[in-house]
Amino acid sequence: MSNVRVRFAPSPTGGLHLGGVRTVLYNYLFARKHQATFVLRIEDTDQTRFVEGAEQYIFDCLKWCGLEPDESTQKPGEYGPYRQSERKDIYRKYGEELISKGFAYYAFDTPEELEKMRSDFKSDTNPSPQYDGNVRYKMKNSLTLSKEETDKLLATKVKHVIRIKMPEHETISFTDMIHGEVNFDSSVVDDKVLLKADGMPTYHLAVVVDDALMKITHAFRGEEWLSSAPVHILLWKYLFGLENMPQWAHLPLIMGPNGKLSKRDGAKYGFPVFAMNWTDHKTGELTEGFREKGFLPEAFINLLAVLGWNDGSEQEIFSLEEMVEKFSMDRVHKAGAKFDFEKARWFNHEWIKKSEFKSLNSKVRELLEAENIQIIDDPQFEKVIELVKERCTLLPDFVQQAGFFFKTPETLDVDAVKSKWNVDKAGFFNEYCGLIKGISDWKLDNIENAFKDLVAEKNIRPGELLLPLRVMLVGGKFGPAVFQIAELIGKEETIKRIKNALTIFNQSI
RNA sequence: GCCGCGUUGGUCAAGGGGUUAAGACGCCUCCCUUUCACGGAGGAAUCACGGGUUCGAAUCCCGUACGUGGUACCA
Known part of the structure; x- marks a missing residue:
């Protein structure tokens, strides 16, 4: 093992999405390639979005994909706990440290006051006002209140948050592994909340503290995070030193037919977006997964890998081992890619054709038995599978293509x-x-x-x-x-x- | 609105100063096959636009357009 450490940090709020699995995959490939440690950290700081069973579901998906982490809540290493809700006590200290250094402040504004601020400052040229350098001195916080007033509020346990104090005019830059140098002007980013009123950190504080404490060296995440990167860069600078910051890679987004791929797109266009079936416990709504649709895990990770990455050759079919060998971050695309279900089907077809009987056996048998078709003779079953697999794109196709070998047709065309x-x-x-x-x-x-x-x-x-x-x-x-x-x-x-x-x-x- | 990121066929993409601008999916035609597939041979279809730089630009620079993400006490 090298000292390279990467992490996947999902929030357990629902099904595990295509893009999430691809992020896991790139983490996994990078980790194996560099003899690194792959950590799974559960980002459950939003108590209002907690979903029963979602964490176990993530593990089940990773297991199905064959992308299991080296350290996680289920397999603790020396950097635990791996669930942020269990790390609550850690974060406040860093919030206080930032305040004492003058990089953050207490804010006592209520949600109603914030809402009022937003409507008061809203205009045609500024449709979504931010809590930034212009407005923070008009709000109720330790910058506008006297020390005595602030202390009094804190002593009486008045609900408050800690916000970062974004510097006036500073260029914040960093080098992204995929995008190269990226620059931001600090004046256009707002004073993000770091520690919430319930004492939980927001994502912003939690990622940097945990990445630091867990000694993460390379941090991969979706491009939707790029805009908040300056906050994280600053936090690293203030708390742990830029020289210790992981190398960032902001992965291109996987798009649906219109915009960022969502589970709605799946329902609308008839393809899965989650790795496995997910049932919303509240509404009872079932969202179909790739596994249940009849995808082979090998095909699933293969098609995900090449959605945004290629090795420069004409090869498109890769086993996990080949991907580990050939993967490199600098061949990951910058631009988002539209998900094409037809091509996804093609990948599965290719994998079914190249799969051996022993890897198809139980999966197909299960499908046939569900249709009341019993298979007793294994060598016979193998011959049938070999004979028909080239005409099966999705696993359930075997029911039609192989079923009649074992059961007299009930109806004739x-x-x-x-x-x-x-x-x-x-x-x-x-x-x-x-x-x-x-x-x-x-x-x-x-x-x-x-x-x-x-x-x-x-x-x-x-x-x-x-x-x-x-x-x-x-x-x-x-x-x-x-x-x-x-x-x-x-x-x-x-x-x-x-x-x-x-x-x-x-x-x- | 502001900020970030991006832009090669319908989709995924190679190519990063000189190429007939690869390949794959999908689509179409044909061959094989008296089903459907597999396999094989072809075909239609692309460098967003405008300016530079250069002998030469898909490739470098600047604009514009478009797309996309962010703009929460969500991640």
């Missing part, structure tokens, strides 16, 4: 044979049944040759008969080569299906 059906053909199949009954070695060639011989004898075009035969055995116009199907389902079953279909066709056509 009669319409498909209607135009081709007549007495001659019924006669043909009757005779064919008799013919194959005598085949002692039930092999592909024998079954097919019997068919060809009879076709030649009867002088019927084979194309007129192949489709009906398919519908007889399969139930519809799909599946692999028809004689291969016959070979696999066996002689008895083949004859049974033909005879059964004959009665149905004769009745309904």
Whole structure:
């Protein structure tokens, strides 16, 4: 292990989103590549947004993806606790330190007063007034109150927050691993709340304190954080020293059809945005996940990895091991990428095709059994999977493509044979049944040759008969080569299906 | 509004002064296959705009436009 440490810091407020998983993935790849430690920290400082089960759900998603952290609430290292709500006592001290150094102040404004400020100062040229250098001297805080008044308020435990005092006109710059040098003017950022009235830190204080205490060396997060980076830079400068600050990488956003991808987009356009199913406990609303949609975890992380990163070659299909080997932050794109579900499906199809039976076995079996299709013979199941996997894009496709090998079709697509059906053909199949009954070695060639011989004898075009035969055995116009199907389902079953279909066709056509 | 970030086909993207501007998804045509796929061969489709710099700009610089994120005691 090197001393490189990275972290993923989700807030447990709901389902784990595509972008979140990609952030985990980049953390994980970077960590493995640098023999680093990958930390998972739970950012649960907003008590009003606490959601039962969300934390465990995050772990379950990471486990499914195969991206498990080295240190976390479930696997504590020496930098715990890993849940911010359990670190509450730590943060106040740093807030006080900032105040004593003159970089922060107490503010006693109530939510109503803040609201009033915002409406009073609101204008066409300033639609969202900030608590900044212009207004802080008009508010109720330790900058405008006398020391005595302030002390008195504090002593009587009046609700208050700690706010950072943004400097007047200072250029704040840092070098982002993806964007390069980024500059801000301190006068355009407001006096962010650092410590809330309930004693919990806001994200701003918590990230820097925890990254410092947990010795994080590289911090990756979504680009939505870039605008608040100056606050964090300043905090590092005031509290722990810029020389100890982690290297930042602000990852490009994953976009939906219009704007930042949201779970609403998923519902609207019919694709998942969460890694796994998520049920909102309050509303009971279920949001579908990639896993339940039928994605392989290998495909899921693969498609996420190349949404914003590529290795410079033409390769698109990467195993986790290959990604670890080839990943580098400086080949991550700057611009956000629109999520394309069609391409996501393609990745899954590719992974299904290259997956071996042993990795597909239990997943497909589970799906079939849910449809009341029992599989007893493993070697037989393997042959079927190998035969049909190239026509399955999503795992549930196996139900249609493989199901009929193990269960006689309940309904036949009669319409498909209607135009081709007549007495001659019924006669043909009757005779064919008799013919194959005598085949002692039930092999592909024998079954097919019997068919060809009879076709030649009867002088019927084979194309007129192949489709009906398919519908007889399969139930519809799909599946692999028809004689291969016959070979696999066996002689008895083949004859049974033909005879059964004959009665149905004769009745309904 | 202000601030940040961005901009190569419909989408993901390679390319970072001289290229016929790769490749993939999707779409279309054809071949293979008497189903559907797989596989194979083709095709349509791109450097946001305007100024510079330069012998030469998709590539460098400046504007503009557009997109996107932020502008909470949410993360």
